[in-house]
Amino acid sequence: MPRKHRVILLAAGLLLAGLQSSSAKTAKEWLREIDHNMVMESAQYKATMIVHLPSGQERSFEMDCKVVGEKYAMMEYTEPKRDAGTRYLKRDEELWIYFPRVDRTMLIQGHMLRQGVQGGDMSFEDMTESKPWEELYDAEIVEENENSVTIRLTAFDNTVSYPFRELVLDKHTGLPMLEISSDASGEPIKETEILEFKQIGDRNFPTSVIIRSRLTENKWTKFIMSDVDLDVNFDESQFTKRALEE
Amino acid sequence: MSTFRLAMRNAQRSFKRSLLTILAITVAVAAVTFFKAYLTGVFQSFNDTTIRLETGDVKIVPAKAVGRTRAIAMEDGIKNLDEVVTLLEGMEGVKQVSPRIEFGVLLDKGKGAVPAAGMAHDMSRETHLMMLDDAIKEGRLPADNASEVMIGYRLAEDLGFSLGDEFFIVATTSYGGIGPGLYKIVGLMDTGIPVLDRKFFHLPLSEGQFQLAMDDMAMDIAVALDGGAEAAITMAQKIQQEFNAAGMTDLVALDWKRASLMAGMFDPAEQMTGVMMALIGIVALTTVVNTVLMSVMERIREFGALRALGFSKGRITRIVLMETLVLGVIGTVLGIGIGLGVSEWLNVIGINVTSAFETSEMVFEPIVRPVPSVQVSIYAAFFGAIVSILSAWYPARVAIRANPANALRSQ
Numbered sequence: 022m023p024r025k026h027r028v029i030l031l032a033a034g035l036l037l038a039g040l041q042s043s044s045a046k047t048a049k050e051w052l053r054e055i056d057h058n059m060v061m062e063s064a065q066y067k068a069t070m071i072v073h074l075p076s077g078q079e080r081s082f083e084m085d086c087k088v089v090g091e092k093y094a095m096m097e098y099t100e101p102k103r104d105a106g107t108r109y110l111k112r113d114e115e116l117w118i119y120f121p122r123v124d125r126t127m128l129i130q131g132h133m134l135r136q137g138v139q140g141g142d143m144s145f146e147d148m149t150e151s152k153p154w155e156e157l158y159d160a161e162i163v164e165e166n167e168n169s170v171t172i173r174l175t176a177f178d179n180t181v182s183y184p185f186r187e188l189v190l191d192k193h194t195g196l197p198m199l200e201i202s203s204d205a206s207g208e209p210i211k212e213t214e215i216l217e218f219k220q221i222g223d224r225n226f227p228t229s230v231i232i233r234s235r236l237t238e239n240k241w242t243k244f245i246m247s248d249v250d251l252d253v254n255f256d257e258s259q260f261t262k263r264a265l266e267e
Numbered sequence: 268m269s270t271f272r273l274a275m276r277n278a279q280r281s282f283k284r285s286l287l288t289i290l291a292i293t294v295a296v297a298a299v300t301f302f303k304a305y306l307t308g309v310f311q312s313f314n315d316t317t318i319r320l321e322t323g324d325v326k327i328v329p330a331k332a333v334g335r336t337r338a339i340a341m342e343d344g345i346k347n348l349d350e351v352v353t354l355l356e357g358m359e360g361v362k363q364v365s366p367r368i369e370f371g372v373l374l375d376k377g378k379g380a381v382p383a384a385g386m387a388h389d390m391s392r393e394t395h396l397m398m399l400d401d402a403i404k405e406g407r408l409p410a411d412n413a414s415e416v417m418i419g420y421r422l423a424e425d426l427g428f429s430l431g432d433e434f435f436i437v438a439t440t441s442y443g444g445i446g447p448g449l450y451k452i453v454g455l456m457d458t459g460i461p462v463l464d465r466k467f468f469h470l471p472l473s474e475g476q477f478q479l480a481m482d483d484m485a486m487d488i489a490v491a492l493d494g495g496a497e498a499a500i501t502m503a504q505k506i507q508q509e510f511n512a513a514g515m516t517d518l519v520a521l522d523w524k525r526a527s528l529m530a531g532m533f534d535p536a537e538q539m540t541g542v543m544m545a546l547i548g549i550v551a552l553t554t555v556v557n558t559v560l561m562s563v564m565e566r567i568r569e570f571g572a573l574r575a576l577g578f579s580k581g582r583i584t585r586i587v588l589m590e591t592l593v594l595g596v597i598g599t600v601l602g603i604g605i606g607l608g609v610s611e612w613l614n615v616i617g618i619n620v621t622s623a624f625e626t627s628e629m630v631f632e633p634i635v636r637p638v639p640s641v642q643v644s645i646y647a648a649f650f651g652a653i654v655s656i657l658s659a660w661y662p663a664r665v666a667i668r669a670n671p672a673n674a675l676r677s678q
Contacts, residue, residue: 072442076342080442103480104444123449125435127373140443 048160048172054195055188056153058224063089066249068148072141075239082139087253091152093260096145109145110265116145119265126266135182141242142211142232146182148244157181168192179205194218194225201235209235216243221251270582274589281562285594288558292598292651293605295551299544300606300647304637306540308614312632314496316460317527320630323365323396323489324499325506326526327351330517332487336528341370341441341479344486345518354513355490360502362493365392366485368475372436374426383422384466385436387475395491399456399469406430406454412473417454419464428452440480448478459633461621490520499523548654555658559591563662567669575671587663588656595655603647610639 046054070082083100087093094111098104106121116129135144154160158174158181165171174186183202191198200213217229228249234240258264278285318324332339345351348366355364368387390408393399399417400408409415418428428434432452440446450470458464476482490506492498499522506520563570570583614636621633 074342074442078342078442118445120447123435123447125447125449127435127437127447137443140440 046170048162049155051162051170051172051190051195052155052158052160052174055190055197056155058195058226060153061088061090061151061251063087063253063255064151064249064251065253065255066246068247069243069245070139070141070143071243071245072139073239073241073243074140075237077239080139086148087255087259088151089255089260091150093255093257094145094148095260095264096148104139108265110260110262111145112260117262117265126262137242142234142240143242143244144182147232150182158186163187169198183210196225196227211235217245219249221249224251226251270585271589273586274593277562277566277586278590278593281565284558284562288555288591288594289598289601291551291554291558292595292654293602295547295654296599296602296647296651297606297609298547298602299650300603300639300643301609301637302543302547303540303643303646304606304610304639305613305618305635307638307640307643308636311638312635313529314523316630316632317529318496318523320397320460320463321489322521322523322526324492324494324496324523325490325503326521326523327355327488327490327506328519328521328526329487330519333519333521338369338486341368341439341481341484341486344368344441344481344484345488346484348483348485351488351515351518354509354515355488355506358506358509360493360498360505361490363392363395363491365389365396365489365491366472366487367489368472368479368481368484368486370438370475370479370486372438374434374436381426383436383468385416385438385475386467386469387472387479388469389472390469396489399458402456402458404455404457406452409453409469409471411471413471414448414450414474415453416450416468416470417456418452418468419466420455420457421461421464422466422468423452423455425465430455436478438479440478441484442480444480446478446480448474450474459621460630461633462630496523544650548650551654552658555591555595555654556661559587559658559662560665562590563587563666567666570666571669571671574667574669580667583667583669584663587666588659591655591659591662592652595651595658599648599651599655602651603644606647607639607644610637610643613637614639 065085065087068084068086070084072080072082074080081101082098082104085097085099087095092113094109096109098107108119108121110117110119117126118129119126135146137143138145138148154174158176160172160174163171163173169192170190172188172190174188176184184205185203185207187201187203188197189199190196196215196218197213198215201209202211202213203209212233212235214231214233215227215229216231218225218227220226226249228247229243229245232242232244327345329339329343329345331343345366352364352366355361365388370385370387372383372385374381374383388397389411390399391411403417404420406417409417416434418434423429426434430452433449434452436448436450438446438448448470456464456469472485476484490502492502494502503520503522503525510516510518510520573583573586574580617634617636619634
């Protein structure tokens, strides 16, 4: 082979190798990408939650939500009529509920944040959490192919809802299309699948998810977000007990 | 001289020993009489309380609830309630029908929630069942369909509530949501049963159904029968047949005993009483055997002489047995008299066991009244007879082994 051709081949080989090594992300980098897409400084959206029970019964709820990181959240039911006007205020680790029918407010203990809302598989914390996973979990790649990468997350401590998570991340969207959340013993609790997402600015934001219980057969909850605005500038006064009871 | 006259003569020969024998049998029979009357009272009280407050004569439950020790989910409760109630009320032999929902709540007292238990049912349907009008300490029963409650007076004291106050409760709805309720306290109840007065409140069925999102539903139905508890088994079968014919195959009709978890636990307790009676009998037996044996040993030469005179072993056995029976009859009669007397007295004044149930979750009437009866007396008489006969067996064997030659030599 002429010398010139060998140099070109060598250069091409080196370039390819360089490209490959620069495109192979670490687990932490993937996690950062997920956080970039899904963690919101603040957000406002409408949501529909459909709870499907093992008996076959289905209940549908509609709500207006406002979230500021992990600090504040306000949620108000708009449908069904029975629950309309009921408001939830999360402020730090406290959860307040206002019942318009009886014009009363109740403080619920912090652990209730992790209970399923309206009997579904989505907790209030799930709906409003917005802390970067990079700060909460150690990550390792379990499997990888051209389109997806499976990442196992292990919490740094037991303060999180799910000490273990396994994500199947779509490399093209940077979203965990499938997530299995497990308890401290490693027992799977639920499985979350992203059904739809929307591009908002430079992020891919999930707008429809389905959460299936791994503990109860034939039980799932669908959460659909619409009219999503991210990084909204809220006033703190919108997340006070006074605002809750207005 | 007849065997009976010989036995009577011998029984009177040592007054102190005979008295001791009579005393032992008296105490044992009195204890058994009172114990039997007391247990009859306990079981009767428990059964009455169970029927009145928990099951009715017959209890209707969802099929899913049968055989479970834990409560079923509210969404699995009795559906199409109006239809079920109409069917039951149309049946011959049914006196009253009361659908009920029992549920846990968080009771808000302004400084954080406290757990309590609510019972949603209509007081107008409990006149032959719970009969809570007898338990009103202050105020009145909640009216049907009104946002009113009656609460245990101790619950009111613990939480600082009084008549006329409003109180706010939060419960989990049938689909797992949070259902609030705001009611007015119109009555304070004193049932005498600590757990009910300490933990429970009562509200109208319609209010509970709304708060818990259980429209046209209930968790169970208590049925009072014209024939009372005695008709329960037959009527439960009849009701089940009606349900099956109407296509209500997800409902089960249980007689009160099958319906109550606690009633089943009392069956082994009742069987244990036989063991306890046997133990009392053994104690009495050892004393009586001792005294009769001493009497026989003192007269061993006499028995030998009787043998030498031609008394058969059987006749000697009958003599010893007759002696013991005479003393046994006296002791039994006295024992039954004393046992029945004490039972009757305590039946009137009652035995207050409230302190034993102060922190218990058992729904149990805290005043126990022993029930003296002919049945108890017969049981005690039988017991006395058995103890007397068994006590004579070994001493009789000793007596028949008396050597006639020794008796003649000592003459």
